[in-house]
Amino acid sequence: MSADQPATAAPAAAAASGTVHWIGTGLSTGRSGLSLVCERARRVVLWDRTAERGAARLAALGLAGRAEVRAFTPAALAAGVGPGDVLVSMLPAGEHAELLRLATDKAAHFACTSYVSPELAALAGEAADRTRTVVLTEAGLDPGIDHLLAHDLVARGRAALGEIPATAVFTSYCGGVPAVPNPFRYRFSWAPYGVLAALGSPARHIEAGAESTVPRPWEATRSLTLAGEEFEAYPNRDSLPFVAQYGMPDHWRLDTFVRGTLRNAGWHTAWKEVFDTVSTGDQRAVRALAGSLAARYPTTPADRDRVVLSVALELRTPAGPSWRGSHLLDLTGDAEESAMARCVCLPVAYGVTRILAGALPAGLNRAAAPGDTGRWLAFLGAHGLGGALEETTTPSGVPA
Numbered sequence: 001m002s003a004d005q006p007a008t009a010a011p012a013a014a015a016a017s018g019t020v021h022w023i024g025t026g027l028s029t030g031r032s033g034l035s036l037v038c039e040r041a042r043r044v045v046l047w048d049r050t051a052e053r054g055a056a057r058l059a060a061l062g063l064a065g066r067a068e069v070r071a072f073t074p075a076a077l078a079a080g081v082g083p084g085d086v087l088v089s090m091l092p093a094g095e096h097a098e099l100l101r102l103a104t105d106k107a108a109h110f111a112c113t114s115y116v117s118p119e120l121a122a123l124a125g126e127a128a129d130r131t132r133t134v135v136l137t138e139a140g141l142d143p144g145i146d147h148l149l150a151h152d153l154v155a156r157g158r159a160a161l162g163e164i165p166a167t168a169v170f171t172s173y174c175g176g177v178p179a180v181p182n183p184f185r186y187r188f189s190w191a192p193y194g195v196l197a198a199l200g201s202p203a204r205h206i207e208a209g210a211e212s213t214v215p216r217p218w219e220a221t222r223s224l225t226l227a228g229e230e231f232e233a234y235p236n237r238d239s240l241p242f243v244a245q246y247g248m249p250d251h252w253r254l255d256t257f258v259r260g261t262l263r264n265a266g267w268h269t270a271w272k273e274v275f276d277t278v279s280t281g282d283q284r285a286v287r288a289l290a291g292s293l294a295a296r297y298p299t300t301p302a303d304r305d306r307v308v309l310s311v312a313l314e315l316r317t318p319a320g321p322s323w324r325g326s327h328l329l330d331l332t333g334d335a336e337e338s339a340m341a342r343c344v345c346l347p348v349a350y351g352v353t354r355i356l357a358g359a360l361p362a363g364l365n366r367a368a369a370p371g372d373t374g375r376w377l378a379f380l381g382a383h384g385l386g387g388a389l390e391e392t393t394t395p396s397g398v399p400a
Contacts, residue, residue: 011128011132011361011362011363012132012361012362013109013132013133013134013355013358013360013361013362014083014084014107014109014131014132014133014362015084015358016084016085016086016109016355016356016357016358017042017082017083017084017085018041018042018043018084018356019041019042019043019044019045019082019084019085019086020037020041020043020044020045020085020086020088020352020356021045021047021077021080021081021085021086021087021088022034022037022044022045022046022047022067022088022090023047023072023077023087023088023089023090023091023099024047024048024072024089024090024091025046025048025053025054025057025058025090026090026190027189027190027338027340027341028090028113028140028340028341028344028345029057029061029090029341029345030061030337030338030341030342030344030345030346031061031062031063031336031337031341031342032337032341032342032345032346032349032383032384033341033342033344033345033346033347033348033349033350034061034063034067034345034349035061035062035063035066036346036349036350036353036383037088037349037352037353038063038066038067040352040353040356041086041352041356043068044066044067044068045067045068045069045070045080046058046067046068046069046070047069047070047071047072047076047077048069048070048071048072049071049072050071051069051070051071054069054070054071055069061337062336074098074102077102078102078106081102081103081106081108082106082108083106083107083108084107084108084109085103085106085108085109086108086109086110086111086352086355086356087099087100087102087103087108087109087110087111088111088112088348088352089110089111089112090112090113093112093114093115093117096110096112096114096117096120097117097119097120097123100120100123100124100127100135101123103127103133104123104126104127104130104131104133107131107132107133108133109133109134109135109136109355110127110133110134110135110136111134111135111136111137111139111348111351111352111355112136112137112139112348113137113138113139113140113141113143113144113344113347113348114137114138114140114143115137115138115143116137116138116364116366120135120137120364121364123135124137124363124364125363125364127362127363128362128363128364132362133362133363134355134360134361134362134363134365135363135364135365136348136351136352136354136355136360136365136366136367137364137365137366138366138367138368139347139348139350139351139366139367140343140344140345140347140348140367141174141307141309141340141343141344141347142174142309143366143367144344144347144348144367144368145309145329145343145347145367145380145385146172146174146259146309146311147242147245147246147366147367147368148347148367148368148373148376148377148380149172149309149311149327149329149377150170150172150242150246150311150313150368151246151247151368151370151373152327152373152374152377153170153311153312153313153325153326153327154246154247154248154313155247155373156323156325156393157313157315157323157325158249160315160323161315161317161323163251164251164317164319165251165252165253165317165318166251166252166253166315166316166317166322167252167253167254167255167315167316167317168248168252168253168254168255168256168257168313168314168315169255169256169312169313169314169315169316170246170248170254170256170257170258170312170313170314171233171256171258171259171260171310171311171312172258172259172260172309172310172311172312173224173231173233173259173260173261173262173309173310173311174260174261174262174307174308174309174310175231175233175261175262175263175307175308175309176189176305176306176307176339176340177262177263177264177305177306177307177308178264178303178304178305178306179303179304179305179306179332179333179339180303180304181264181265181266182297183270184270184271184293184296184297185263185264185265185266185267185270185271186263186264186267186270186271186297187297187298187299187303187305188293188294188297188298188299189299189305189338189340191290191294192290192291192293192294193286193287193290195290196274196277196278196286196289196290196293197286198236198237199216199217199218199274199275199278200216200278200281200286201217201237202214202215202216202217203217203220203234203235203236203237203238203239203260204235204237204238204239204240205235205239205240205256205257205258205259205260206239206240206243206254206255206256206257206258207256207258208255208256209253209254209255211240214235216275216278216279217234217235217236217260217261218234218268218271218275220234220235221233221234221267221268222234223265224262224310226308226310226328226330227328227330227390230265231262231263231264231265231308232262232263232264232265232266232267232268233260233261233262233263234260234261234263235258235259235260236259236260236261237259239257239258239259239260240257242257242259243257247370252315262308262309262310273289274289274293277289304332304333304334304338304339305332305333305338305339305340306330306331306332306333306339307329307330307331307339307340307343308328308329308330309327309328309329309330309343310326310327310328310329311326311327312324312325312326312327313325313326322394323393323394324392324393324394325391325392325393325394326391326392326393327389327390327391328389328390328391328392329343329385329388329389329390330388330390331343331385331388342384342385343385346380346383346384346385347367347376347380348367350376350379350380350383351365351367
């Protein structure tokens with residue numbers, strides 16, 4: 001249990017009305033997920049900068065006429081939300097708190113794909129107490145599907161070895177990359193500045209049994225072979241809070257615990273210009289380079305993206321028995337839907353259906369809730385990700 005989850009049972013949620021407000025229609029809004037919401041909800045309202053833009057996006061997704069479209073302003077949304085409605089924020093993470101406040105004021109529910117910030121966690125607690133509002137977070141790809149796969153492996157490992165003390169090696173790497181690598185080994189499908197700025201944030205993880213902080217994450221880049229293909233991976237942000245979130249037991253000694261980013265082989269060399277600029281700390285220079293890169297390496301309608309997610313857990317015991325499990329998600333987009341849109345949108349759409357069904361409690365929820373992982377993975381497997389997701393397991397007693 002993480003620090004932002006209450007120890008007592010959450011109150012039952014307020015009844016859902018059947019109306020879903022989908023806010024934002026960027027590249028993470030995919031046909032598969034939005035179509036599911038349109039099928040399950042009584043009414044769907046799509047909010048975009050203009051109604052015309054929203055209608056065009058619906059048509060591009062093959063969903064013309066399946067939802068109402070509205071021009072988004074805070075006042076218009078506030079006037080349109082009623083008790084029991086579900087607000088789905090596909091906006092940047094900085095916009096979530098204000099939308100959650102609105103949901104709470106209106107006795108509505110809230111869902112997003114982003115990480116839980118301290119502010120969002122505090123607001124979720126208030127929402128549960130005031131209006132029995134459901135707050136669903138971390139219901140995308142990363143965070144989201146990665147959490148589901150991690151919970152699954154931890155549960156399987158514990159079942160295989162029981163209470164035997166073990167040394168654990170856990171890695172989780174995720175990346176959206178070009179299906180056909182270009183010389184830069186990357187194409188930008190959203191604001192490049194955010195990608196570059198993230199490289200300036202230190203990464204904290206566990207390596208060789210000790211905490212390690214890397215001021216410049218790219219300096220910890222390593223080669224990674226997945227299904228015979230070479231990639232590059234590096235740690236990202238702060239991995240340590242997820243030790244508790246994933247339920248790692250105390251009798252496992254953590255040799256390695258890292259969550260990070262995956263890139264095509266050759267990325268580290270191709271991005272030297274980026275690293276040199278980010279290293280200066282000059283944000284004006286970083287923004288200028290971001291603008292240049294956006295023009296030089298955009299994602300065009302002819303380009304296909306690829307999502308690769310690798311989650312692995314290895315357990316070693318002093319007596320000899322060992323266990324290893326891994327999941328590999330490898331999906332390439334097509335003309336109908338990008339891989340990223342499918343992987344981000346499907347989990348949050350399923351979460352919305354759970355809210356509509358009254359299956360989630362009031363307060364803070366994540367997609368990877370204890371005891372509910374199998375249900376989410378079964379849904380994703382049945383809705384287009386089953387063929388892209390491979391699982392391998394080495395049973396206990398067999399050397400890993």
